[in-house]
Amino acid sequence: MNDTQKRVHRILCSAQNPLSAYEVLDKMRAKGAVTPPTVYRSLDKLIEKGLAHRLESLNAYVACKHPHHEHDMAAFAICESCGLVKEFTDPHISERLSHWGDDHAFRTEKVTVEIRGLCESCAK
Numbered sequence: 666m667n668d669t670q671k672r673v674h675r676i677l678c679s680a681q682n683p684l685s686a687y688e689v690l691d692k693m694r695a696k697g698a699v700t701p702p703t704v705y706r707s708l709d710k711l712i713e714k715g716l717a718h719r720l721e722s723l724n725a726y727v728a729c730k731h732p733h734h735e736h737d738m739a740a741f742a743i744c745e746s747c748g749l750v751k752e753f754t755d756p757h758i759s760e761r762l763s764h765w766g767d768d769h770a771f772r773t774e775k776v777t778v779e780i781r782g783l784c785e786s787c788a789k
Contacts, residue, residue, distance in 0.1 A: 670707045677689070677728035712726075716729050721777060738754070740777075745782060
């Protein structure tokens with residue numbers, strides 16, 4: 666990883682909630698000039714290396730909680746109230762989706778599951 670990618674990764678790791686690319690950019694600007702394309706390239710590289718994920722429904726990024734594991738699938742529970750995001754793995758979901766692809770002659774390239782609802786604290 667280059668220095669910029671390391672900085673972006675540290676920012677994602679220290680964030681309490683998912684960050685948009687521009688929120689990452691704002692945090693990086695506190696320590697010097699940086700441009701949006703630089704941040705987007707760094708985020709893309711981190712995703713490519715399995716160190717970050719893009720949450721499509723939020724248009725935001727999170728650090729991978731399981732960076733040393735091979736991922737067939739990324740799954741997230743997203744709280745609609747407080748914004749908490751929990752990454753999880755479930756071999757049953759992954760297996761079922763894999764079988765669906767096989768059964769329908771569909772070559773899966775990437776699977777991201779986003780479940781939206783309320784976390785335990787907000788549901789009370």
